[in-house]
Amino acid sequence: MSTSSPATKKCFNCSKLGNLRCSKCKGLCLCGRDCQVATWKSHKHLCKAISRNPNATCLLLDGMGPLGPGEFYAQNVQKSLQYAGVEVAVVNVLKGSKVPEQVGSILSEVEKFSSCIILGWGSGGCDIETEFGNSKIFRDKAVSWVNSGGRFIVQGERPQGYGNWPEWFGKSWESSDYFRTDYACNGKSDNDIHWCKWYHKAKGAVTTTRYNAKTVMLSGVAPEDNLFSTSDDSRSYSLVPMMSGRDIEGGQSAVAVGKYGEGSVSYFGDVNAEDETCDVMAIIARGK
Structure with a gap:
């Protein structure tokens, strides 16, 4: 010590x-x-994961998803983080005890971490999701960390289902439709919709006006927080004829990025870890 x-x-x-x-x-x-x-x-499992990479600026919490730790989502996100130049420490949240409280302490005490990505939170994969949602220590420390400039990033299906973490940051984000469809980027320089104006100029950004992904979308996202959203002409894509060609309500979010204090909170509803989504996640983790 x-x-x-x-x-x-x-x-x-x-x-x-x-x-x-x-x-x-x-x-x-x-x-x-x-x-x-x-x-x-x-503590040893979390401690070793963090001390293994002294240059890490992103804390990646893995293991909540239905497939457990080390699956394709974690691998794809790590590749995108590497391409974006972000060093990462990967923590298996299924090892050890009082893990949410430990993570909260790490975020508040270890100054090098500017971003934290939580994979699978809200997908119903394991009991640790409930532990994170119910931990007042984790909540208080995470909120304080974001308020001071941290970037809190969650991938999952039901953000309001395990502690309703968006509410911690004053966000009324709720799960909505689940389809593959096209999403328009609201972070372009030729509009005034999104506060994240720097995004479209970032290295590795999805620069086309649309990208296509299968996601659990959010409703209740303010326009200025809705980085990738459905438009009035969005339609569903599917190999199943009855699921294809459906009208999708405009304004639903596949990627939400909201301000909170000096930092930000983000939601990614993509369930397949598609390349474009992982690239966007890495850019948000890297920051402006």
Whole structure:
């Protein structure tokens, strides 16, 4: 452990004031060796994942999806992050205990992380989704981190189903239709719809006016937060004839990016980890 004075932080294990931190990840505050030993069994997996890449600026939380950790979504996102020049630390959220509380502490204490991506939250893959949604410590620390400039990015199907995390940031985002369709980008320089004006000029950005993906869309997204949305002429695509050619309501969001304080919160409804979606996610993680 390394010293961090004065002792104004609560020990992660016993809640007494302490002036020590985990020497590897620097993310948990501790009061002494006894608490360090007591915490290590539940902390070691997350700690090693973070300390493995000292240059990481993005924390990728994997394992919530129905297929578990290390599946295609995590692999595709990591490739896009690498292309965008973003170093990443990948954490399997199924290992250890008090993982939401640990992640919250990491975000608030480890200054190098400017973005956090959570894969599969809201897809009904495991109990850890509920743990994250019910953890007041994680909620409070994540909200504070975003308010100070962090970029909070979630991929999933039901954002309001596990703690309703958009509500933490004052967003009324709710699940809507589930189709493959075309989406228009609202971040172009020739309109005043979206606050994210820098997006279309970013390296690796999806620069066409539309992209096609199979997503769980959101309703209730304000125009200025709706980065990729359906338009009045959007139609459904499917190999099943009865599912193809349906009219899609305009203004539904496949990618929502909303301001909160100095940071932002994002939702990605793509369920297939398509290349364009992963590229957009990496650009949002990298930031302006």
